[in-house]
Each structure stands twice: as structure tokens, then as C-alpha cells.
Amino acid sequence: MPNETSRFETKPKSLIYLPGEGLQGEGIPSYILWENMTVESVQVSLGPPLRFKEIFNAESWEIHDNVITIRKVGIDGYIGLSFESSKVPPLEVMVPIKYLIYQPHGDTIKEVKRIRLFKPKLEIQVSAKEISINPDTGFVKGRIGIKNVGRGTLIMSISTTENSPTELKTPPEHREFAEKFASDLNEEMSNLAKEFPEFQPVWDEMMNWEKRNLIELSSEERDEFVVSINRLANILASNKDLLRRFAEAYAKAFARNIELIEAIKKFVSIYESLVSKDLLLINPFDEVDLSNERAEIVLKIIQTDKVFDTYEDVMMPKIQLSSSQATKVPIYKLFKWG
Amino acid sequence: MEEELRKSLFAVAEYVYKIWEKIPKTKILNQEATINIPESFVDYSLAVSIPPNFRAIRKVVEVSAPSIIRVSAAALSPMPRTVREAIRKFQYEDGRVVYALFPELLPPESELISMTVTYTIDDSSLLDDLVDRKKAHEPSGTEKNEYWLSAQLKHPKALIDRFGRFDLRDVDVTVDVGVHNELKTTIPSSFVTRLKMFFDVMAETDPRRQFLAIPKLRRLTKGKTTGREFKVLTDLESLFLPGAFSKYIEVLKDFRYSDCYKGKEFFELPIQIIPKKMNVISRADLTLEKPAADGILVYKNNLFIDAIKAVLSSSS
Numbered sequence: 258m259p260n261e262t263s264r265f266e267t268k269p270k271s272l273i274y275l276p277g278e279g280l281q282g283e284g285i286p287s288y289i290l291w292e293n294m295t296v297e298s299v300q301v302s303l304g305p306p307l308r309f310k311e312i313f314n315a316e317s318w319e320i321h322d323n324v325i326t327i328r329k330v331g332i333d334g335y336i337g338l339s340f341e342s343s344k345v346p347p348l349e350v351m352v353p354i355k356y357l358i359y360q361p362h363g364d365t366i367k368e369v370k371r372i373r374l375f376k377p378k379l380e381i382q383v384s385a386k387e388i389s390i391n392p393d394t395g396f397v398k399g400r401i402g403i404k405n406v407g408r409g410t411l412i413m414s415i416s417t418t419e420n421s422p423t424e425l426k427t428p429p430e431h432r433e434f435a436e437k438f439a440s441d442l443n444e445e446m447s448n449l450a451k452e453f454p455e456f457q458p459v460w461d462e463m464m465n466w467e468k469r470n471l472i473e474l475s476s477e478e479r480d481e482f483v484v485s486i487n488r489l490a491n492i493l494a495s496n497k498d499l500l501r502r503f504a505e506a507y508a509k510a511f512a513r514n515i516e517l518i519e520a521i522k523k524f525v526s527i528y529e530s531l532v533s534k535d536l537l538l539i540n541p542f543d544e545v546d547l548s549n550e551r552a553e554i555v556l557k558i559i560q561t562d563k564v565f566d567t568y569e570d571v572m573m574p575k576i577q578l579s580s581s582q583a584t585k586v587p588i589y590k591l592f593k594w595g
Numbered sequence: 596m597e598e599e600l601r602k603s604l605f606a607v608a609e610y611v612y613k614i615w616e617k618i619p620k621t622k623i624l625n626q627e628a629t630i631n632i633p634e635s636f637v638d639y640s641l642a643v644s645i646p647p648n649f650r651a652i653r654k655v656v657e658v659s660a661p662s663i664i665r666v667s668a669a670a671l672s673p674m675p676r677t678v679r680e681a682i683r684k685f686q687y688e689d690g691r692v693v694y695a696l697f698p699e700l701l702p703p704e705s706e707l708i709s710m711t712v713t714y715t716i717d718d719s720s721l722l723d724d725l726v727d728r729k730k731a732h733e734p735s736g737t738e739k740n741e742y743w744l745s746a747q748l749k750h751p752k753a754l755i756d757r758f759g760r761f762d763l764r765d766v767d768v769t770v771d772v773g774v775h776n777e778l779k780t781t782i783p784s785s786f787v788t789r790l791k792m793f794f795d796v797m798a799e800t801d802p803r804r805q806f807l808a809i810p811k812l813r814r815l816t817k818g819k820t821t822g823r824e825f826k827v828l829t830d831l832e833s834l835f836l837p838g839a840f841s842k843y844i845e846v847l848k849d850f851r852y853s854d855c856y857k858g859k860e861f862f863e864l865p866i867q868i869i870p871k872k873m874n875v876i877s878r879a880d881l882t883l884e885k886p887a888a889d890g891i892l893v894y895k896n897n898l899f900i901d902a903i904k905a906v907l908s909s910s911s
Contacts, residue, residue: 274889276743278735286729286745288887313727313749314886331752335886339727375733409733410773455717491722493856494767494876497633504856525790534776537871563732563771
């Protein structure tokens with residue numbers, strides 16, 4: 258005699274999954290599951306900027322103009338989909354996706370799902386051609402306005418252009434710390450790789466990227482970099498011991514290079530460099546040397562986002578910097594972060 | 596399924612299958628496999644029907660491969676039970692480790708037995724060949740604190756053709772949870788200003804300037820957290836220990852919380868004191884009955900802000 262459960266289990270059921278929001282440029286998953294029903298074919302239609310990337314568990318399928326028709330599946334009750342998206346001019350765009358599940362006798366399940374795709378955007382306002390610094394009070398007059406008017410994190414680096422009369426410099430103590438730390442970390446990680454040989458190639462790959470500058474990477478290289486990051490995350494997630502030891506090795510290399518006072522100093526700099534909501538500055542310590550009390554500088558902002566997409570560089574007009582006495586100014590202080 | 600993938604995943608399973616396939620009068624009725632992701636091993640079982648005189652005609656069934664870590668046997672009829680004593684592990688003189696099943700030690704009435712071979716897999720890219728995993732890089736939802744997660748089997752057909760049951764346990768997806776906004780908005784700038792003044796005064800060597808710094812020092816003593824700056828920093832840092840931070844994470848639907856660690860922003864100078872992000876690992880199981888999973892990771896940022904505030908206001 259059928260009980261409650263088995264009667265429930267024989268009810269036809271279908272489920273369509275699509276996330277409600279996503280960053281323009283990231284991979285978007287979708288899938289269709291069904292049970293206790295016969296499905297003759299399935300049709301999925303997409304609008305730009307979404308495109309089909311991969312389909313799972315389809316044995317016979319075709320695609321025309323962003324409409325995919327699946328006539329035969331591998332195992333019954335499942336179709337997996339992977340979409341890719343790209344950047345579009347609007348900061349936000351709503352993309353409908355139409356799913357049609359065709360059953361025998363002309364019955365059709367129709368469902369339209371929507372995903373909102375957003376992106377961050379940098380807005381810069383140069384209000385004055387001269388920025389003056391008072392080293393005593395720390396007051397900076399004529400700062401450049403900067404804010405993220407879109408949604409999502411912008412990762413940015415400020416540098417000088419080739420024709421800039423003044424260059425930015427990383428303070429020696431930070432550079433030395435970084436170099437010493439990197440070599441100690443490498444030593445810790447090599448020890449770790451002896452114990453976990455599968456970790457070695459992943460870490461080597463990461464170290465090769467570390468030597469590069471984000472600014473120099475082409476968009477293909479950025480894609481490769483994302484693959485490397487994922488590989489590191491995956492290997493850490495696939496081995497609990499390795500994850501624990503990785504975290505310890507990292508903390509150890511740090512502890513070997515830093516005194517408490519230094520740590521607190523760094524905390525202060527970092528706090529100050531967390532410039533504003535959804536803007537991450539990757540070179541907060543870089544500074545302008547104003548030992549002559551005056552300088553001319555041409556700044557350039559290189560930006561990317563959490564999927565390491567390429568954005569256009571922002572070039573700024575030439576700016577005069579002045580100070581009442583010789584000083585060094587961290588670059589983030591020249592900006593008014595919105 | 597790619598030939599490479601089949602080899603690295605199921606070479607041992609196929610080897611065990613072939614051993615049993617060649618034994619006359621036995622019949623393989625079912626095969627099952629469970630892949631355990633965090634421990635990187637496969638549990639492969641096959642159910643075999645054996646003739647009544649099997650114990651007499653077959654002295655031993657041996658399996659041996661460097662990646663095998665455990666072999667067990669069970670009688671499935673008339674009552675299912677594990678037969679620990681029927682399997683013995685020993686080493687040949689050449690160093691080869693062998694697991695041997697002695698049929699005479701199986702329950703005499705049993706017509707159906709199973710052998711389970713557990714072996715390790717060392718191919719870290721294997722999961723990507725089996726499963727498509729995706730995650731949100733930015734939070735969404737009404738409070739902008741939710742990250743979606745998904746995992747889908749890529750080749751279920753190839754697996755169902757082989758196995759009666761196939762489980763992929765603890766498939767991981769790692770999400771970068773950004774925490775810098777909470778730190779920036781919750782830690783008052785006066786706290787940081789005091790820290791800075793303290794260092795400026797300490798670093799001063801010019802006696803005239805030292806004198807000028809006295810009013811600054813006086814001002815230092817007026818804040819609520821005065822004298823506890825170091826403790827506040829240590830307490831703030833301890834909020835990022837996995838045990839503490841996990842309280843602000845909730846994973847819903849098919850996924851569950853597994854672990855977290857401080858995130859490193861590559862390309863940045865190493866700055867470990869307070870991270871800008873935490874890497875949170877969530878896990879889900881996939882089977883041939885449920886070949887796709889999705890989940891939501893909720894970062895309870897408001898509770899985390901409360902925790903930062905509590906650190907800032909706690910008495911010393």
C-alpha cells in the first residue's frame with residue numbers, strides 16, 4: 258500500500274535554478290532538475306550580455322542565436338548550464354532567461370527568470386590644478402574627488418605616467434619588509450611542499466604571479482591568474498591538514514618579520530588606506546617625495562574588479578603639488594574618497 | 596568522460612573489477628563509489644554473487660596497488676554484516692603490500708558478498724573535471740550580504756553507466772567574503788588618530804618638538820579606549836580566527852559551512868594584521884539522484900559590526 262511519502266514522490270516536480278544577481282563578467286550557473294515526469298525537449302533562450310558557455314548532461318542539442326534546444330539528456334531529470342557574461346555600458350542590466358520544458362501531449366512548463374548584472378565604476382573629479390599639503394596638520398587642500406558610483410569592488414592602483422616629472426616611490430621599509438617576508442614565506446612554503454608534494458606546483462605558480470605587476474597583465478593573463486587563484490583555493494579546500502599548515506606558515510613568516518610596534522603602525526596605514534566603500538587601493542604605501550617642497554605629477558589609475566576584468570586606465574591632468582616644508586605624502590592623501 | 600579523468604579516478608576500481616570479473620562462476624551485481632573530497636579518497640564497493648562451493652575452489656583473492664589504504668569485506672546475505680576476519684593485509688618480500696580475501700573465512704551460508712576498496716587520489720584538478728563549480732564574487736540580496744554558490748556534475752551519464760550509486764561528498768566552493776567595509780565604518784578614526792599620535796610622539800628626537808608634543812600627549816589620555824589600544828588590536832585580530840569568524844557566517848540550502856581562513860590579496864604588500872577578506876569554504880554533496888546543488892552564504896555583517904563595537908567598548 259503506498260504510504261504518504263511514496264505518494265508525494267510520484268508527483269511531477271521541476272526546479273529551475275538561476276542566481277538573482279551577478280557581477281558583469283562573471284560565470285553564471287543555471288540548472289534544471291525534474292522528476293516523475295516525461296520531458297521531450299527543453300529550450301533555454303538568453304539575452305545579451307549572457308552567452309552559453311557549457312552544457313552538462315545533454316546528449317543531443319543545438320544552439321541558434323542564443324537559443325539552445327536539448328532533445329536528449331544523458332541521465333533523466335537533469336540539465337546543467339554554464340553561462341558567461343561580459344561588461345556592458347549600463348551599470349546595471351536585467352537579463353531575462355526563458356526556460357521551456359516540453360512534455361508529451363503538448364504540455365509545456367514555461368518559466369522566465371531574471372538576473373541583474375551589475376558593475377562598479379570609478380568617477381573622478383579634479384577640482385584644482387594645485388594640491389597643497391600642510392605637513393604639520395596633515396591638511397591637504399585641493400584633493401582629487403574619487404568614488405565608486407557603481408556596484409561591486411574596484412581594485413585599483415595609482416601610478417605615474419611615463420611623462421610625469423615626478424615618480425611615486427614605495428617607502429624602503431615597506432619594500433624591504435615585503436622582500437624579506439616573501440623570501441621567508443617561500444622558505445616556509447617549500448617546507449610545506451616537501452610534506453605535501455601536490456602543493457608545490459600550485460605555490461610555484463602563485464609565486465610567479467606575485468613577481469608580476471597586476472598592471473602589466475594582459476586580459477588573457479588575468480584569466481590565467483584567476484585559474485591559478487582557484488587552483489590554490491581548491492587545493493587548500495581539498496586537504497584540511499594542508500590548510501591548517503598553510504595558515505600557520507603564513508602567520509609564522511609574518512611574525513618573523515614584524516615587531517608589535519611595526520604591526521600597529523601597519524594597522525594604522527592600512528586603516529587609512531581602506532579608502533572608501535568598495536574601493537581597494539593595492540599600493541597604499543606609495544608616496545610622493547616633496548623634499549623640494551614643489552613637484553609636478555601626472556597620475557594614472559589602473560583598475561580591475563573581483564573577476565579581474567580589464568577596465569580603461571584613467572589618465573589625469575598634470576597637477577602641481579606644494580608643501581610648506583619638505584615632506585613625503587602617501588598617495589591616498591591626495592584624494593578625497595567618496 | 597575524458598580518458599585521463601577515468602584513469603586517475605577509477606584505475607584502481609577497474610583493476611579490482613577485472614580481478615572479480617575473471618573469477619569463474621561469480622557475478623558482479625553492482626558497483627558503488629563515493630569520492631570524499633577533503634580527504635581525497637575513493638570508497639569503491641562491488642557486490643558479487645558467489646557459488647556455494649566458492650570457499651572450496653578459491654583459496655584467496657588478492658588486491659594490491661600503492662594507493663590502496665584499506666580493504667574490507669561484508670556478507671550481504673542472509674544478514675548483512677562486515678567480515679573483518681576474512682581480509683588480511685601483508686607485505687611480500689619485495690615490499691609490495693597486499694590485501695587478501697580468504698573465502699573460507701566468509702560465513703558459509705552467504706551467497707552474496709561485497710568488497711570495499713579505499714584508495715587515495717592525488718590529482719587535485721580532478722574535481723574540476725567532474726564538477727562545474729561557481730560562486731558569487733560580489734554579495735547580493737536585499738541586504739547585500741549574500742553570496743550564491745553552485746555545483747553541477749559534468750558527466751553523470753558516464754558515472755551511471757558504471758555505478759549503481761555514485762556519491763561525491765563535500766564538494767568545496769571557496770568564497771572571498773570582503774570585510775574591509777565593516778572595519779572602515781566601525782573603527783572610529785579617533786582611535787586610529789590616537790595610535791598615530793602615540794607613535795609620532797615616541798619617534799620624536801628633537802627636544803623642542805618633544806615639548807610641543809605635550810598637549811598632544813594630554814589629548815591622548817582622553818579617549819574611551821585610552822591605554823587599551825594594544826588590547827583592542829589583539830582582540831580585533833582574534834575576530835578573524837576561524838572559530839570566531841564562523842559565527843558570522845551562515846550557509847543555507849544544499850551547502851554547509853566547512854572552514855575559513857584569512858585571505859591574501861595577491862599583488863599587495865603582505866599585511867596580515869587585519870585582513871580585507873576572509874576565504875570561506877562551503878561544501879555540498881552531489882549524487883546521481885541530485886546532480887546539481889546550490890546554496891547561499893550569508894555574511895552576517897551587522898553582527899560582525901556589533902562584535903567590532905563590543906571590542907572597542909569593552910572594559911580592560
